Amino acid sequence: MTSPDTRTETGSPSTAPEDDPRDEAPQFVLPLVVRIEKDAPPARTDALETAARAVLTLLADERAATGGDGVDGEWARAVRDWQDARIRKVVRRARGAEWRKASALPGITVTGERAEVRVFPPVPLDGWPKELVKLQVSGTDLADPEPPAPLPAGAGPVLWLNPELEMSAGKTMAQAGHGAQLAWWGLDEAARRAWLASGFALSVRTADPARWAGLTTSGLPVVRDAGFTEIAPGSCTVVADHPALRV
Template sequence: MTGAFPGELVLPFVVRVERADPPARTDALEAAARGALLMLTSDDPTWAAAVAEWDGRRIRKVVRRARGAEWRRALTVDGLDVVQGTAQLRVYPPVPVDDWPPELSRLQVAGTNLDDPEEPDPPAPGRPLVLLSPHAAMSTGKAMAQVAHAAQLGWRAADEAQRTRWAADGFALAVRDASESQWQTALEAEAPVVHDGGFTEVEPGTATAAIVLP
């Protein structure tokens, strides 16, 4: 497994997963993708230096889950709230990979798996579409990090007019599991593709997600 670089920063996410009322998988995935963009473009001056440093390095994100009192503690740490359908997510300014705020450091990372109670609607036309690879099996938590990576790559690839429209639309997007043909079409169109660092669940270099810009 590839090790972390000295002083490496990570973008922390916490998703609310109550035992009796967990969010739908697609909502959680889309919340993570939007959360990365909202933090990346935040105008909060106290976060600017950390965000710029993080964005200038290899991009890393970690998703943890919380419920009940854990979630209430997570809300006391400075960050941004993202509500996407049934999903509630909080994204925080980047921190050193081994120095999370104590309110977040004990939250669970592994084993976050969610389901969609019904098939998601077709993506709305004209919006960015993040595709998860049909060749990479991942937990929901891992997939959330990958679609957030893809959204960030999409932002880098977008021109100024695309960025302006996207931001004005609240970074609306869709996340879907790609079919074999959808994935191949995206690759042939040279869509931005995430190649994972291999820290968890998949081998280093695995293509996990791509983003198709309108």
């Protein structure tokens, strides 16, 4: 599921797809592939959390870093090009031989309780590797066998989902990745190192409807979708609640 965001935060206006100046730049996309075997699909929340951690893992990887000594990581140019345009993420599914072929490409596999998500360095919007372009976007509808456990008071980073929106699992995985990325951008280096050391511990939960409006005006990063798929342009999809960003 393709899910471009407008890279805005609380209080910032969303930008309509037709008048965003970033559309003038070459368009790149961050591919994510979730493993969904017929007999052992992951739970939905597990997949959402694993996708968010996969995005963070790539952002923190030295191969994606712009070197202070002038030596860039091998993925740094692609990451810069991707971030200079719309922040697009595409979630596809694979199983069996498809998953093995995808796993042979340069990338990082992140695991959850049962979920496996492989994230790849950004690629041109129309220049996908053949091993990935054949993978299906549809069919990522996952379910939680039981409702996710309530979060304790003072829980760590939480990506709050809009309770008023219905999104497919693939779309929601991309949105969770957007939220994690906005949180990462908002942190200082010390907070980033601490989050990395925790293995990017985080939770994804649907917000209580009574709390949602307050979350979107709290000063925390908010993902506003560009509206190319499933939902209306400017929809607030995720609030990224990291303790180091709370005001």
